[in-house]
Amino acid sequence: MTDYDIVVIGGGNAALCAAMTAAEAGARVLVLEAAPKAYRGGNSRHTRNFRCMHKGPLGPLVDDYSEEEYLADLLKVTGGKTDRTLAQLAIRGSEECLPWMQAHGVHFQPSLSGTLSLARTNAFFMGGGKSLVNAYYRTAEKLGVDVFYDAPVEHLELEGDKITRVDYSHDGQAHSVTPKAVVVASGGFQADIDWLTRAWGPAARNFLIRGTPFNRGVVLADLLAQGVESEGDADQCHAVAIDGRAPKYDGGIVTRLDCVPFSIVVNKEAERFYDEGEDVWPKRYAIWGRLIAAQPDQVGYVIIDAKSLDLFMPSVFPPLKADSLEELAGKLDLPAEKLVQTVGEFNAACGDTSGFHPTELDNIATTGLTPPKTNWARPITEPPYYGYSLRTGVTFTYLGLKVDETAQCRTAHGPVRNLWAAGETMAGSILGQGYLAGFGMTIGTVFGRIAGQEAATYAN
Amino acid sequence: MQTDLIQEARRQAEICNACRYCEGYCSVFPSMHAGRAFSEGDITQLANLCHNCRGCYYACQYTAPHEFDLNLPKALAEVRRGSWEEFAWPQPLARRFHSHGSAIAVVLTIGFALMFWAIRSIGSSGEGFYAVLSHSAMVAIFLPAFLLPLFSLGIGLRRYWRHVGGGRLDLSSIGRAVGKAAKMKDLAAGHGEGCNFEDEDRFSHARRHIHQAIMYGFLLCFAATTAGTVLHYGLNLAAPYGLWSLPKILGIPGGILLTLGCAAMAMLKQRSNRDLGDAGAWGGEMGFVLLLGFTGFSGLALYVLGGTVMAAPVLALHLGAVLTLFVLTPFTKMAHGFYRLAALVRDAQRTL
Numbered sequence: 001m002t003d004y005d006i007v008v009i010g011g012g013n014a015a016l017c018a019a020m021t022a023a024e025a026g027a028r029v030l031v032l033e034a035a036p037k038a039y040r041g042g043n044s045r046h047t048r049n050f051r052c053m054h055k056g057p058l059g060p061l062v063d064d065y066s067e068e069e070y071l072a073d074l075l076k077v078t079g080g081k082t083d084r085t086l087a088q089l090a091i092r093g094s095e096e097c098l099p100w101m102q103a104h105g106v107h108f109q110p111s112l113s114g115t116l117s118l119a120r121t122n123a124f125f126m127g128g129g130k131s132l133v134n135a136y137y138r139t140a141e142k143l144g145v146d147v148f149y150d151a152p153v154e155h156l157e158l159e160g161d162k163i164t165r166v167d168y169s170h171d172g173q174a175h176s177v178t179p180k181a182v183v184v185a186s187g188g189f190q191a192d193i194d195w196l197t198r199a200w201g202p203a204a205r206n207f208l209i210r211g212t213p214f215n216r217g218v219v220l221a222d223l224l225a226q227g228v229e230s231e232g233d234a235d236q237c238h239a240v241a242i243d244g245r246a247p248k249y250d251g252g253i254v255t256r257l258d259c260v261p262f263s264i265v266v267n268k269e270a271e272r273f274y275d276e277g278e279d280v281w282p283k284r285y286a287i288w289g290r291l292i293a294a295q296p297d298q299v300g301y302v303i304i305d306a307k308s309l310d311l312f313m314p315s316v317f318p319p320l321k322a323d324s325l326e327e328l329a330g331k332l333d334l335p336a337e338k339l340v341q342t343v344g345e346f347n348a349a350c351g352d353t354s355g356f357h358p359t360e361l362d363n364i365a366t367t368g369l370t371p372p373k374t375n376w377a378r379p380i381t382e383p384p385y386y387g388y389s390l391r392t393g394v395t396f397t398y399l400g401l402k403v404d405e406t407a408q409c410r411t412a413h414g415p416v417r418n419l420w421a422a423g424e425t426m427a428g429s430i431l432g433q434g435y436l437a438g439f440g441m442t443i444g445t446v447f448g449r450i451a452g453q454e455a456a457t458y459a460n
Numbered sequence: 461m462q463t464d465l466i467q468e469a470r471r472q473a474e475i476c477n478a479c480r481y482c483e484g485y486c487s488v489f490p491s492m493h494a495g496r497a498f499s500e501g502d503i504t505q506l507a508n509l510c511h512n513c514r515g516c517y518y519a520c521q522y523t524a525p526h527e528f529d530l531n532l533p534k535a536l537a538e539v540r541r542g543s544w545e546e547f548a549w550p551q552p553l554a555r556r557f558h559s560h561g562s563a564i565a566v567v568l569t570i571g572f573a574l575m576f577w578a579i580r581s582i583g584s585s586g587e588g589f590y591a592v593l594s595h596s597a598m599v600a601i602f603l604p605a606f607l608l609p610l611f612s613l614g615i616g617l618r619r620y621w622r623h624v625g626g627g628r629l630d631l632s633s634i635g636r637a638v639g640k641a642a643k644m645k646d647l648a649a650g651h652g653e654g655c656n657f658e659d660e661d662r663f664s665h666a667r668r669h670i671h672q673a674i675m676y677g678f679l680l681c682f683a684a685t686t687a688g689t690v691l692h693y694g695l696n697l698a699a700p701y702g703l704w705s706l707p708k709i710l711g712i713p714g715g716i717l718l719t720l721g722c723a724a725m726a727m728l729k730q731r732s733n734r735d736l737g738d739a740g741a742w743g744g745e746m747g748f749v750l751l752l753g754f755t756g757f758s759g760l761a762l763y764v765l766g767g768t769v770m771a772a773p774v775l776a777l778h779l780g781a782v783l784t785l786f787v788l789t790p791f792t793k794m795a796h797g798f799y800r801l802a803a804l805v806r807d808a809q810r811t812l
Contacts (some may be wrong), residue, residue, distance in 0.1 A: 040526055045521050048481055107651040109484035126650055127519030128481030134518060134661040252521045253477040254528075314496045316478040 005028040005459035007166050007179040008452075009153045009219055010186035011035060012042030013129070014423025016136035017448025018183045018455070023143035025456035030177065031145055032168050034152035034186070035214045039132065039250075040455050042187050043211035043396060043424065043440070045251040048112070048128035049122040050101070050445065051438030052094045059098050060108040062394040063120050067091050070121075074436055077286070078330040081432025083231075089405055090430060090439075093446035098123060098456055101445065105135030117282055122438040126255075129441075156182060158226045161417050181418040181455040184409070185448060188215020188397035188424045190237060191249065196394070199234035206298035208242060210393040214248040220400065220425060225409045228419070231400040232428025238435040240288025241290060244299060244389030245317045257388055258312035259287065261376050262358065264346050265390065267295040270329070270338035272346070277375035280361065283310075286435040293392040300390035301332050303343065305378075305382040311358045319386035328385045345369065347379035396440070398428035407451040418458055420451035461500055462542045475528055482516040487640070487807055488536070489516070494810065505624040507539035508803035509788040511646040513667075514736050537651045537738035544795050547619040549612050557791040559740055561747025564797045567788060568751060571780035579776055588700030588797075589762065593779070595698065600781075605786045612790040617802055626806045633812055639727035641797075644668050644675075662812030663722035666728055671731040673721030675797070677756060680714025700766065708763075715760040722753025742794075748793040755781040 008019045011033025033040050037376075038320035048273035053070050054061050059192045070091045074082060102108070107126040111119040118124075125132045137147065148170050168175055189195045191213045196204040216316045224230055260276050261284075267273055274291050278284055292300045322328035327341055329336035349366035356364050356378055365374045401409050401421040409419045423444040430443055473492055476482065483489040489510045495502060514533050548554035566760045578597060585594040606673050621625075640646065647655050654662040676692035687706040691697040701707045726749050736743055765774050785796035790794060 038523070109650060112483060125481075126484040127515065127635075128479075130521050131481075131515075131661075131686050132518040138662065247527055250521075250526060252479075252483070254475055254522075256478075307525065310496065313480075314474070314477045316475055394487075 002027050003286050004177060004179045006030070006181045006183065006452075006455045007032060007057060008183045008185060009166070010042060010184070010423065010425075011040045011147070011149075012044035012185065012187065012423060012444065013047070013132065013136070014151035014425075014444035014451075015042075015183070015185035015443050016133070016140055018185055018420075018422055018452035019145045020136065020140050020143055021253045021449045021452030022183075022456040022459075023140065023145050024113055025453060025460070027456040027459050028250070029140075029177070030146045031147040032139070032151040033147060033149050033253055034165070035149065035212065037149045039212065039214065041130060041212075041421060042215060044133050044305075044444070045130045046211050046250075047132070047438075047441050048253065049118065049124070050094070050098070050441045051122050051123045051436060052098050053091050053441065054095050054098070057129050058095070059102065060110050060123050061098075062122060065121050070094075073121075074430075074439070077434035077436050078432050079434065081434075083429045085405060086403070087430045089450075090443050090446045091336050093449075094442045097442070097445045100238065100449070102133075104139045106132050107135075117280070119438065128209055143424050145238075152214075153186070154224050154355070155224075156184075157217065158223070158228070158411075158416065158420075159412070161414060163416065163419050171432070180459040181420070183451045184219055184223070184401065184419065184421045185423040185444070185451070186219050186425055187212070187215035188216075188237070190215060190394045190397045192216040195221075195234075199399075200398075201387055205222070205296050206391065206392050207293070208246050208251065208255075208393045209239070209249045210242065210246075210251055210255065210395050211249075211388055213398065215424070217397070222283070223401060223409070223419075228416065229410050229412065230399060231402040231426070232398040232400055232432065234397070234399040236431075236433050238286065238390050238395040238398075238431070238440070239293065240285050240395065241288035241292045241300065241390040242393035243315060243317055244391040246393065251393070254316040255393060256285070256313075257302065257390065258285075259302055259304055259308065259315075259437055261306045262308040262311050262378075264343065264373070264380065265300050265302050266342055266372070267301070268297055268299055268334065268340065270301075270334045270342050272342060272371060274369050275281070275374050277365070277373045277374075277377060280359075282437065285307075288390070289394070292390050295358065301334060302388040302390060303339070304386050305380045306380045306384055306386075307378070309386060315388065318389050321384050321386055323385075324346040325385055328387050332387045332389065346373070346377075347381060350377050352377045353378045387452065395435075396424045396427070398433070400424070400426045400428040400432055402426075403429060403447070406454045407447045408454065418455070420455050422447040422451040461504065461539075461546055464536070465538045465542050466500050466503050469532075469539045470498045472502065472530050472532050472535050473498050473506065474529060474567070475522060476516075476532065479522075482519055482685040485515045485519070486511065486513060486639055486649070487648045487804070488685060491807055491810060492497075495719035501624045503539055504543045504620070505803055505806055507536040507543060508620070508624075509646070509807055510536040510540065511644075511655075512537055512659070512737055512798070513647050513649065515649045515656050515663075517660035517736055518630050518656045531736065533736045534738070538740070540796075540799075541741050543620065543623075543648050543801060544616070547616040547623070548790050549615040549619075550796070553653045553791050557748075557788055558793070561743040561750075564744065564784070564788060566750055568780065568784045571787075572777060573780075574631065575776040575780040575783065576773075579772055586698060588766060589771065590699060591774050592624065592775045595692070598779070601783065602786070605783050609786055609789040613795065613798055616790055616795070617798060618801055619675060621806075624803070626802070627809050629805070630809070630812075633808035636808040637801055638810070640804050641801055644672055647671065658728050660733075667725075670721050670724045670728060671719045671792050674725060674752065677714050677717030677719075677721050679757065680710045681759065682714075684708070684711030684714055711759065712763065714739050715756045715763075718756030719753055719760060722749050722756065726753070727747050750790075751781060751785060751792075752794075755785050
């Protein structure tokens, strides 16, 4: 077997950025991807954009997006729960990443239809994240990086302050490799429902996992058990409300529902529980995962009427449709009388709707209703009525490896001299809670490159 | 229209419409994302807009083994062929040649036999290849063999236009469509690096350039024949024409492009994954590519061997191939160019 300088664990964006950077610095690199080739790329497969600071137009991005504004956006969503040094490193690093990504085969395009509000801040990948991943694998291969698919890592042997051995299986057989340095970029643990359940309680059994089923946190758990330090809480994650009919794993982008602002959302008792019109959907979708998780049986129901059907992006599964609220309640398995009452109370609290504007905060609000609906509050009166079920869809968990500015991991005794981490597996340092669209790819790219460079320097 | 094929393409389009990651690749996606529900006509139009570049397949998160099992290039290719068969006239000829190369070979053999018979029994009057078969005999055979398929194709296109809800033809839409076809823009992907045809997700211009060679080769050959007709009737100049005459200046490069292009396409197709296209039409498509290539090749051979004893058999082979190509135009892959152009015009009408 070839002697590798560096083993990169994982096969998504952060892993490939690390592998390419290390190979360009002259290292012999092996990528161990747990998934088969068809599912390679981890959650990066499902991504679509990269949040990027820039002064002046850059690639597909228009105007400016300053470091201060970027950081302010991050502080807003995380409620200040972030490692400011690492966050600034990610934000500042993002600007030079964009041309680097292009040089490594990524193509950008103007923002996708339905996401025009992101044209200034987020650069969209043409073809989405899987095409980015494809381009990176092609580039990595050209740089001489070896990739094993179906090669999950089971254990890293930590002796003193060094990783001395990586155990993995490949083609159903156990193997070991002894590289000079290791980069861990194998994501969170969200696909391990048992672990999620330990962190969240039994409610987690009802969660759907939006991304790859291969991020089971095996390497993360193995390192934590050996005293490598962690960051973030096990019950923090990026979770959104998605179509309740989505597959258990890997449903990706199409399972999202954009209709909440034009709806009322009720729980299984047919009661409202939160202001559906609090803000435009791109700023609110990330909190609804938790809101749904807090409801009985972790399920919600979106109710709209005919006049709102065309105001949002089409859903992958058609909505349930009925000519009366009673009939819709039957189809959604909701108490009919209560639903009629809830809708009735909501309708009665609606006022003048002539200023309704679907894409802006229009202040068309309810009066005297608890909880209120503060924008887009139009009575639900026009049959046919439509309904969707909503469930919590977890994208990735935030409990991860603690790293310093060089992406290096540590134990209580100090740094692990040859271990670095990048991507979702260390994103919890920066995302204490909440989520900022396109920031996962920024963290992965910036810290993937740092980890690859540091590991290569060490190995040389 | 085969409802199961339409329904499968619709199922996939509805998933695409909720995703939209591919909208930068080609004309199909902006057109698809303009609506929320897909009629049979919408699906047929999307199918004919698709150039089978496969960019969307390799970018897709939802291809097998994912349970959504997306393979849009294949689904649209199957609807596309179904639409050509459905719209073709007369119907008894519609459903054989797209899928069976052997059926094309049978017609070609009949074409060869007919030309050998014509040469023997009608005979000659004139110089060059008219010394083998007279001009009037050629006209008697090829005028109907040219006009009848055109008429048939016209009926098919008219049916297509109605099905997809096309509006009154206008010059700006036609101009835009011809511009896209001339550059084969939809085989270049939005970033201009080509398609994913012969080596999985690697972008390459191989298919686009080969297709250009075939298309322009064919158009040059067609222009050469037209030039010959004009010289013959307009200026009373009969063949054979010299090397620096218009028919030769157009025809020789055209024949070379057509021959090499078809040979390259046949090889390229062997390397591509059949499952990302209409696998059931593989034989018919290959038969058609070989027929088209042979038409160019035999034309060049005729030029080289025209003055020798081989002139008569080579002329019979060339004319037999041309006859087959013309007669089968509405019923083979040859029709795709016309439908594709119609789809591009329709798409231009949508956006102009």
